[in-house]
Amino acid sequence: MDQEIFNYIQNYIVRDNCKSDTIKEEEYQRDDVQPSIELETGKFLGLLIRLINAQKVLEFGTCLGYSTIWLGEAVKQTGGKVISIEKDPKLYQEAKTNIEEAGLSNSVELVYGDISEKIRDLTGPYDIIFQDAQKSLYPKVLENSINLLNQGGVLVADDTLFKVKGAPRxxxxxxxxxxxxxxxxxxxxxxxxxxxxxxxLSYKIRQ
Incomplete structure (x- = not known):
């Protein structure tokens, strides 16, 4: 995206929770985490949840909880719940603290474990499933994700232009x-x- 356009958009987007700013700063300072979604993506997710009045949201890959906070703030408005899965024990504990400090413990449930295993225990159906975990998992858990998605629900995956943006193979x-x-x-x-x-974005037309 052109930098001038990017700056213009960023100037108009207001954070839903001030805790997200400190988490984003920490992401860029650390070598052991991959930066999460961008500000405009967070706002987009929040808007999507509100548009369809999502009650059950599933997230793959919590990391430090940046995207989870965007999701949590949105479901707080709809009266719903977010379930977010993280396999790294350190990140899981840090995310748990961040969610508590953001005041979203009642809206977000963190689950510790490997997504490819935990997904078998989930019952659904979910209104939105957000995929932002290990990239190798994207195609591997797709069928399970579709089955867990409500008819009329939305599957959202981040970083899907990595190939054309020159990311490693x-x-x-x-x-x-x-x-x-x-x-x-x-x-x-x-x-x-x-x-x-x-x-x-993938809208589920039928079972």
């Missing part, structure tokens, strides 16, 4: 495979938006 290839799969699945109505590093 181990990051770009799986998200490219994910894009090809959702675009060709007749249960879904999908598009890719140039928001942040790419957001793929």
């Amino acid at each position: 181990n990051l770009g290839a799986p998200v490219d495979e994910y894009n090809r799969k959702v675009m060709s699945d007749d249960r879904l109505y999908s598009t890719i938006l140039p928001v942040g590093d790419g957001v793929t």
Whole structure:
């Protein structure tokens, strides 16, 4: 995105929770975490949850809880709940603290464990599923995700323009495979938006 356009958008977006600013700063300072979604992506997710009045939201990949706070603030408005899964024990504990400090403990449930294993225990259906975990998992857990999604629900995946943005093959290839799969699945109505590093939206038409 052109820097002037990016700056213009950023100037108008207001954070839903001030805790997200400190988390974002920490993400950029640390070598052991990957930066989470961008500000405009967080606002987009918050808007999407409010638009469809989502009650049950599932997140793959909590990290420090930056995106989780955007989701949590939105479901606080709709009266819903976020379940977010994180496999790193250190990040899980840090995210738990951040969620508490953000005042969202009643709106967010953190689950510790591997997504590829935990997904088998989930019962759904979910109104929104947000995928922002390890990129190799994107295509691997797609079928489970579709099955867990409510008819009329939305599957959202972040970083889906990694391939064309020059990301390493181990990051770009799986998200490219994910894009090809959702675009060709007749249960879904999908598009890719140039928001942040790419957001793929998939609306579930039928079971």
